Amino acid sequence: MVPTNFYLILSALLFTIGVAGVLTRRNALIIFMCVELMLNSVNLTLVALSRHWGNFNGHIFVFMIMAVAAAEVAIGLAILIAQYHLSKTTNIDEINLMKW
Amino acid sequence: MALPMLFFVLIGAISVAAAVGVVGSRQPVHSALFLLTNFVTLAVLYITLEAQFLAAIQVIIYAGGIVILILFVIMLLGSEEIDGDITNQSWTGYAGLLLGLFMLSAMAFNFLNAFGEMDANAAALQGGAPKPVGLALFTKYILPVELVGVLLLVALIGALLMGRFPSKRVS
Numbered sequence: 643m644v645p646t647n648f649y650l651i652l653s654a655l656l657f658t659i660g661v662a663g664v665l666t667r668r669n670a671l672i673i674f675m676c677v678e679l680m681l682n683s684v685n686l687t688l689v690a691l692s693r694h695w696g697n698f699n700g701h702i703f704v705f706m707i708m709a710v711a712a713a714e715v716a717i718g719l720a721i722l723i724a725q726y727h728l729s730k731t732t733n734i735d736e737i738n739l740m741k742w
Numbered sequence: 743m744a745l746p747m748l749f750f751v752l753i754g755a756i757s758v759a760a761a762v763g764v765v766g767s768r769q770p771v772h773s774a775l776f777l778l779t780n781f782v783t784l785a786v787l788y789i790t791l792e793a794q795f796l797a798a799i800q801v802i803i804y805a806g807g808i809v810i811l812i813l814f815v816i817m818l819l820g821s822e823e824i825d826g827d828i829t830n831q832s833w834t835g836y837a838g839l840l841l842g843l844f845m846l847s848a849m850a851f852n853f854l855n856a857f858g859e860m861d862a863n864a865a866a867l868q869g870g871a872p873k874p875v876g877l878a879l880f881t882k883y884i885l886p887v888e889l890v891g892v893l894l895l896v897a898l899i900g901a902l903l904m905g906r907f908p909s910k911r912v913s
Contacts, residue, residue, distance in 0.1 A: 644750045646857040649791065652754045654849040656761050656780075658842045663765035665838025671770050671816065675777050678808065679761055682784055685800075689791045694857060696866040698878045702886070704796055705879065708803050709890040713897030715808045719815045720904035726819055 649690035656683035670722055670732040674715075681711050750790065757783040770816050778809045793870035 656679060663676030685704045692700025726732060729739075760783065763776035781804040788797035868874045879887055 644746050644790070645859070647853040648747075648750060648754075649787070650853040650857060651850050652757065652787075654846055654853065655758055658846040658849075659758070659761040659765055661845070662838050662842040665842075667765065669770065671812070671819075672764070672773050675764050675773055675812065678777065678804075679764060679780065682781065682804070685796075686784060686787060689788055689793050689796060691857075692793070693791050693867060698867065698875060701793060701796055701867075701870060701875050702878060702883050704793075705799065705875075706886060706890055708799060709894060712803055712807060713893055715811055716897050716901040717904070719811060720901040722815060723818065724904055732819065 646690050646694040650687060653683045653686040653690070656680075656686070668733050668735055670725075670734050670737070673734065674718055674722070678711065678715070681707060746790070750787075753783050753786050753790075757787070771813070774809055774812050774816060777812070778805055781805045781809065788870075791870075792867045795870055795872045795875045797870075798872075 660676045660680035660683065663679065664673050667673055667676065685707055688700040688704050688707075692698065692704075722732060725737060729737065731737065757780055760776045760779035764773045764780065767773050767776060781800060785797040785800040785805070788794075788800060
């Protein structure tokens with residue numbers, strides 16, 4: 643059996659890649675995918691720790707996070723499409739309507 | 743090296759490579775397909791972590807729902823119009839990479855010394871089959887399940903409203 647800390651290190655690696663993607667990319671859709679990457683790495687952490695302590699709380703938490711991620715994707719992509727109708731771009735450098 | 747460890751290293755390497763592909767590829771469609779690969783490898787890892795139900799849910803919701811939704815949006819918006827070229831170079835990329843490396847090294851250093859012992863508790867999970875997870879969901883955690891249902895309903899209405907009245911003003 644693989645020890646828990648290997649899973650935690652893999653999860654930290656995936657989370658860091660997601661953070662780097664959010665900070666470096668300029669396309670709103672790719673930033674969206676990087677946020678999904680980060681959510682999934684946190685799910686991996688919760689499942690690994692759930693096995694470590696042998697109870698179901700982590701599984702329940704991951705289930706809730708998946709539901710929230712589905713809602714977030716629906717709303718986020720709807721906002722993205724509405725923004726695209728408004729300004730014909732998804733480059734976040736050009737989406738500065740609320741920047742004062 | 744034992745066989746489970748070899749399997750974990752292989753799947754983890756594929757997962758990390760797919761994540762790098764999500765961040766690094768030029769075409770958004772390629773990013774979405776790399777994201778799909780990452781989700782599937784995570785489902786495999788869930789099976790090795792005694793969470794069979796979550797592995798199935800991961801494939802159904804993420805691979806079957808979210809990636810397809812993202813691909814639909816890429817199709818609607820046009821892949822060639824939203825390529826992710828960095829138009830104005832700035833220092834944020836380098837700062838992001840540096841801070842990310844710092845955070846990763848700090849977390850890895852902590853995790854190397856903790857959670858390393860073999861745990862004997864995993865048998866209590868019963869492999870994470872649907873039956874025990876469902877029993878926990880519908881008895882002890884029934885209130886959060888109902889709240890998640892309300893959340894999904896609100897998200898449905900919100901997405902509907904957001905897509906129904908597109909603004910006609912084009913600045």
